[in-house]
Amino acid sequence: MASARIPTAAELDWLTRRAVAEIIPHDEFVKALQSGKALRLKMGFDPSAPDLTLGHAVGLRKLRQLQDLGHTVVIIVGDWTAQIGDPSGQSKTRPMLTQEQVNENAATYLRQFFKIVDRELTEIRPQSEWFSSFNLADVVRLAAKFTVAQMLERADFAERFRAQQPIGVHELLYPLLQGYDSVAVKSDVEFGGTDQKFNLLVGRDLQAEAGQKPQCVYTVPLLVGTDGEVKMSKSLGNYIGVDDPPNDMFGKLMSIPDRRIAEYFEYLTDVPDDEVASIRESIEARTLNPMDPKKRLAREIVAQFHDTASADDAASFFERTFSKRELPDEVPEQRVSFSSARSEAAAGEDGAVKLPWLLAQLGMAAGTSEANRLVKQRAVEVDGEVVTDPQIALRDGMIIRVGKHRFVRVVDEDK
């Protein structure tokens, strides 16, 4: 049997407290770590949302810490449950996905997953491995183990029920399937956000029934998104992706509300507890400008998902572009055929072109209507000058800026 290093007292403390919501049962988990046996750490993922956010990173960082002791991660590709749509924390039924979409998403997801988790100590297990051979009898047997009342204990089901929102019968199957995964892979500990608690506990029950030692349940707190209010999630648009380019990541981190700075440090960095505590205190006491620890946070995190050099670059990019409002020296280029632009959107004798049209073409505005508004509201700059004239002369290499953070260098494709 594979073995793992026994954690030191400090490591143990870190693993069971920092960025941890709850470990059930706590003592059993500690005992397991101290046994020296390599544990199987299960984490499921839902391939309906292929992009990993910093919210996911909270839990993945814990997995990584445990891997560093020699434990094994078992990642479950939820190719069946994704077709159901996880009802956890959802206020609505989610759409089902096709197998093709699932496969595509899984590839994207795993690439990002291994930015944090050690590939060498990871087992990838698609649910279809055990569920494709499931038949109706198996499903009925599984479903018979739970009652409707038990299912309705789940906070989100209960809430939807109360609010007279629809709950699909198939959604009740979701926790059961996820729980069965634990039986299939013989997991020792399952990880998830606090919203997963119910599902994770179902795994314990099913394992016990199957004569296995029930897994421990390890939940991590949910990271609040950039709006500072609700759980970070892609569908709410308040997320920071682990795959976000350094500048974006840095900028998004700078935009989180001050009151969330400390918890971001706590959940996403290795900055020691006492330092985090002092940052928290000085922000509350207003003894330092919150922008400073926030910059540090942004650097720490960008360095983690990219590297130190990128973090430095992102920091100076940020200061130049947003603090001083200068143009960055590297502006993404967009190629446009000047001649066809002139024939399509000619606006004058001199070869000028309609600016709103151009903005829409460049993808800097959703459409010409929006572009028109932006121009009117003085949100458009060309080569550093605010433009209000809806006509514009094309110039190779011209730099167009819309709002604070959209800019493009226009290059003539005809050349």
Add this chain to the structure above:
RNA sequence: GGCGGGGUGGCAGAGCGGUCAAUUGCACCAGGCUGUAAACUUGGCGCCCUUUGGGCUACGCAGGUUCGAAUCCUGCCCCCGCCA
């Protein structure tokens, strides 16, 4: 199976024959202030045309009545609840 309620823009939720591209809140975008924080403030928020102007597409789906329908009628689909 019976009875009742309901389907409106990203969400919530008004409107119930013309003045409705549709009140309002949230979210979002942009300007001001600033630290891409908070608070505040101004404008905007279906698409398209250069316009205080015009066109097109929209209020579950399909038809119909009407000079005119998100608003009335018919059929269909879907959701919620109660009773069985």
